[in-house]
Amino acid sequence: MKNISNEERKRQKREAILESARRVFAKKGLIDVTMKDIIDACGISRGGIYLYFDSVDEIFIETVKRRNSRKFDSIRSAIKENQAFDELLDTYFNSHKERLLNTINDSMLRAMYEYYFTHKSEEDQEFQQAQMAATKQTIYEILELGIKQRVLAAQSLDTLAENFMFVIEGLSVLALIGDITEAQIDGQFSLMKSLLPRI
Secondary structure, three states: OOOOOHHHHHHHHHHHHHHHHHHHHHHHOOOOOOHHHHHHHHOOOHHHHHOOOOOHHHHHHHHHHHHHHHHHHHHHHHHHOOOOHHHHHHHHHHHHHHHHHOOOOOOHHHHHHHHHHHOOOHHHHHHHHHHHHHHHHHHHHHHHHHHHOOOEOOOOHHHHHHHHHHHHHHHHHHHHOOOOOHHHHHHHHHHHHHOOOEO
16 A cells, blocks of 8 residues: 655645635634634644644635635636537536525635625735636636637627626625525626627
8 A cells, every 4th residue: 555645644634624624614704713613623633733824814715715726627627628618607607606595504705705804904905806816817718718619709808707707796795695586696697698799
C-alpha cells in the first residue's frame, strides 16, 4: 500500500476543515459562528486547527474561494467540452434558481452578505469585488461560448455579463429577506435570455 506523504496528509486535513466549516457556515451564517463550532464540526483539536487557520474569517474566505473555484471549474469544463450554449446557460441559471429558493436551508449566501456588511477594510472590499468579478467572468465565458457556437452575435458581451451579474446579486438579496418566488426568478431569467443578441 502506498504511503501518504506528509504534504498530502496536511492537504487532506485542511480540506476536511474547510468542508466541515462550509457545513457550519451553511447552517449558521457567519456572524454566529465561533472557532469552537468549527473545531467541534471537524473533530480536530484547537491546537490542530490553528496550525492551518488563524481565525473564523480566514476559514470563511478560504471556504468561499474553494467553493467558487469548484463551481467555476465545472463551468470551464463544460465550455472546454463545447457543451451546447443554451443547455449550459440553463444549467447555470437553474443552479442559481435552486440556490435562491433554498436560502433558508443553506445560509452560505447569508454568510456572504454578513461578511460584506461587517467587514469594511480595503482587503475585504477587494475580496467582495473579486466575488462579483468571478460571477461576471463566468457569465462572460458562457456568452463567449454562444458566440463560438454561432448562437449569439459578438456584441455588448461585457455589458450583458455585468447586467446579468447585477440581476443575480439583486435576486440574492431578495432571496435573503424571503421576498422572492419561483415565478419571479423564472421571469427574470427569461428576461435576461430575451436580451441576448441571437443570430
